[in-house]
Amino acid sequence: MGGVLLSLLLTFGTLSLLAVGGANAVVPEMHRQIVEIHGWLDSATFAQVYALAQAAPGPNILVAAALGWVIAGPAGMGAAFLGIVAPAWGLAWWVAGVTERLAAKPWLKAVRAGLVPIAIGLILASGLIMAQAAAAQLVGLAVAVVAALLVWRTELNLLWVLAAGGVAGLAFL
Amino acid sequence: MTDLAPPPTRLQLFLAFTRVGLFGFGGAAALARQVVVEEKRWLSERDYAEMLAAGQVLPGPNVGNTSVMLGRRFHGFTGALAASSGFYAVPLVLLTGLLLVYGSVADDPRVDSFMHGIAAAAAGMVVGTAVKMGQKLRPPPEMVVIGLLATAAAAWLRLPLPLIVLLLAPFAVGAALRRQKARG
Numbered sequence: 214m215g216g217v218l219l220s221l222l223l224t225f226g227t228l229s230l231l232a233v234g235g236a237n238a239v240v241p242e243m244h245r246q247i248v249e250i251h252g253w254l255d256s257a258t259f260a261q262v263y264a265l266a267q268a269a270p271g272p273n274i275l276v277a278a279a280l281g282w283v284i285a286g287p288a289g290m291g292a293a294f295l296g297i298v299a300p301a302w303g304l305a306w307w308v309a310g311v312t313e314r315l316a317a318k319p320w321l322k323a324v325r326a327g328l329v330p331i332a333i334g335l336i337l338a339s340g341l342i343m344a345q346a347a348a349a350q351l352v353g354l355a356v357a358v359v360a361a362l363l364v365w366r367t368e369l370n371l372l373w374v375l376a377a378g379g380v381a382g383l384a385f386l
Numbered sequence: 387m388t389d390l391a392p393p394p395t396r397l398q399l400f401l402a403f404t405r406v407g408l409f410g411f412g413g414a415a416a417l418a419r420q421v422v423v424e425e426k427r428w429l430s431e432r433d434y435a436e437m438l439a440a441g442q443v444l445p446g447p448n449v450g451n452t453s454v455m456l457g458r459r460f461h462g463f464t465g466a467l468a469a470s471s472g473f474y475a476v477p478l479v480l481l482t483g484l485l486l487v488y489g490s491v492a493d494d495p496r497v498d499s500f501m502h503g504i505a506a507a508a509a510g511m512v513v514g515t516a517v518k519m520g521q522k523l524r525p526p527p528e529m530v531v532i533g534l535l536a537t538a539a540a541a542w543l544r545l546p547l548p549l550i551v552l553l554l555a556p557f558a559v560g561a562a563l564r565r566q567k568a569r570g
Contacts, residue, residue, distance in 0.1 A: 232445045234547035269484050270408050271477020272447045282485050301446025302454055309455040325436045327558030330529040332439035333520050334536030336415055340512030341541045343412055347506035360510025365517045371417050372409055375507050382503015
């Protein structure tokens with residue numbers, strides 16, 4: 214049991230530092246590790262747990278915690294969660310410290326300013342990719358377009374926008 | 387630019403990021419921006435954008451990383467812990483509950499329709515927020531081009547994110563340096 218926990222911790226710990234762009238970037242590697250290398254789950258169970266975690270509210274990265282749970286119970290969930298979160302957490306903490314210490318350096322200001330348009334561009338891309346999936350039905354496309362306009366043009370609370378989308382889905386999808 | 391509010395307490399950080407984590411639906415960066423910049427006024431538009439940008443290029447969820455950086459800025463280690471545990475804790479508890487009843491909810495077609503509607507709205511929310519941020523930051527034209535190249539590379543070419551950052555960052559940082567020099 215302890216062996217599995219350590220193994221989970223190390224497996225997800227490695228994935229944590231590879232997850233640039235979030236959990237979705239490492240799902241294929243997660244599958245390879247869990248199904249093919251360690252044989253902890255079969256492919257169908259992996260897909261089920263993945264779908265369940267996607268449907269649950271919260272950050273995508275929690276799929277690791279769900280897999281840990283199915284593989285080794287609550288302790289497995291703890292190990293997988295710690296593994297997927299802690300290394301990236303530590304890195305963010307360290308970078309924040311360096312950034313604060315060197316805040317006055319012109320090159321660092323340029324790096325920070327330069328990364329902003331790239332990050333916003335990438336976030337726009339993630340929205341477009343999500344919208345493409347939603348646009349499989351015409352109603353989904355309409356909801357996405359109206360939501361984008363509302364969010365862009367008004368200061369409306371985003372939770373209302375999401376709730377309205379859900380209700381539109383109930384009514385028309 | 388509106389004035390900033392007084393620094394948040396650890397509890398306020400925890401609660402704000404609980405809301406963001408719970409209701410992000412794939413668009414946590416959008417929701418975090420509304421809470422942190424518009425509603426609470428803890429950070430300026432630019433400060434938030436820079437923190438989010440760092441969180442985006444580092445491994446891990448962009449808002450998870452941002453929660454660590456934001457928490458650290460106001461309360462050091464315990465602040466980072468408060469903000470980031472807000473982001474993960476309640477969703478983790480809910481996920482555990484869902485695993486205990488394994489799948490019985492996901493089979494209901496009404497839940498499915500509701501979630502599809504939310505996903506569509508979240509997509510629009512992310513697009514709308516990205517446009518809004520871009521607009522409010524008033525970037526110079528070369529930065530707009532770089533941002534749109536990043537969008538095209540990720541959404542159409544489907545290039546891996548680290549590659550996009552490596553390809554575009556030299557140009558973006560160079561352009562930022564040139565602007566700095568021009569301003570003196």
